[in-house]
Amino acid sequence: MARIGGKLRSAARERGNGAEQGCSASRDGGSQGVMRDERGGHGASAWRAARVTLAASLALCLIAPFALAGCSGGGEKAGSSSQESSAAQPQEGYAFTDDLGNQVTVNNPQRVVACMGSFADVWQLAGGTLVGASQDAFADYGIDEANVQSVGDFSGLSLESILACNPDFVIMTGSSSGRGGGVAQTDLKDALEASGVSVAYFNVTTFDDYLRMLRVCCDITGRDDLYASNGDDLKAKVSDAIDAGRKSVPQGARVALLTTYSQGIRVLPSSSTAGAILNDLGAVNIADENPSLLSDFGLEALLKTDPDYIFLVPMGDDDAAAERNLKAATMDVPAWSELSAVKKGHCVVLDKALFLYKPNAHWDEAYKALSDAFEE
DSSP states (O other): OEEOSSSOOOSSOOOOSSBOOOOOOOSSSOOOOOOOBOOSOOOSOOOOOOOOOHHHHHHHHHSOSSOOTTOOOTTOOSOOOOSOOSSOOOOSSEEEEOTTSOEEEEOSOSSEEESSHHHHHHHHHTTOOOSEEOHHHHHHHOOOTTTSEEOOOTTSOOHHHHHHTOOSEEEEEOSOOOSTTOOOGGGGHHHHHHTTOEEEEEOOOSHHHHHHHHHHHHHHHTOHHHHIIIIIHHHHHHHHHHHHHHHHSOTTOEEEEEEEETTEEEEOOTTSHHHHHHHHTTOEEHHHHOGGGGTSOOHHHHHHHOOSEEEEEEOSSOHHHHHHHHHHHTTTSGGGGGSHHHHTTOEEEOOHHHHTSOOGGGHHHHHHHHHHHTTO
């Protein structure tokens, strides 16, 4: 994190130069979740398409296209094992309801495409393997591009690239594209299902959303051990971080959560990841007091609300450009220096790896980082 004062300093705290490496996500047990790459700059160049081999095509043909007759429904397991093993067998004919209310059945999927980087990460944390992913999976979550094919930007997916992966399961977001007016992923559902592909939609913003998605993915892969390590254990850490944060964060402190983009600044709502964490820590998002800030933001409006703290989340893949946009929208504007939070040094740039992207296995770090921002 960096304080905004007389000089603008680097926005992101150091999180290491490479991937936090875990074991490979094998299907026969004994593997662990793959940790995220928290780098910020590999970019989206040189995407290499993975060639579909004859052996993979034959394996796809052998996968049963329908749920087995004896499967359980409603998201419950189709059977149980009495063996004491760290990794259970993948589920056959697993049925569940996705976040859009669709009934989905998957049959031990082996060729999975994830159309959000954070979803690709969750699938691997659940012990799954991928054949395709959206471009942000490689740039922001360290997915191995040598073995996984890019299917385009998450806001402008290529249906042709998805189908070229010969998928048996596609994981998508149920939210709008979010930028550039791209086609919503929900618009691809009919075409994928017409091709015999199972599709599930998830909406993940909060830690509870993450746990819900991880639970479904671990049920599909049969990896209860990975839910224990990447879900239950993480839940305990998040709980500890919230308890500690509530002791250090000024309760009721009024906070402006801002994000920079190419055309300026906008206010983040409490329904955002950063907003949800802020509320859990006992602070107040000024957008809850003044909802008009979400649609009609300006420095004059910010001066009227005069928050106690200002936290900024840079947006964009280019860190240098994000810093320039931030400086142009804040320090270069005379009114900015009149804000109480700026005068008191209570203006902090947050790490976008934790607050712009979904933190997944690092939710506890996100809670601690936001708590620490109040003490900067």
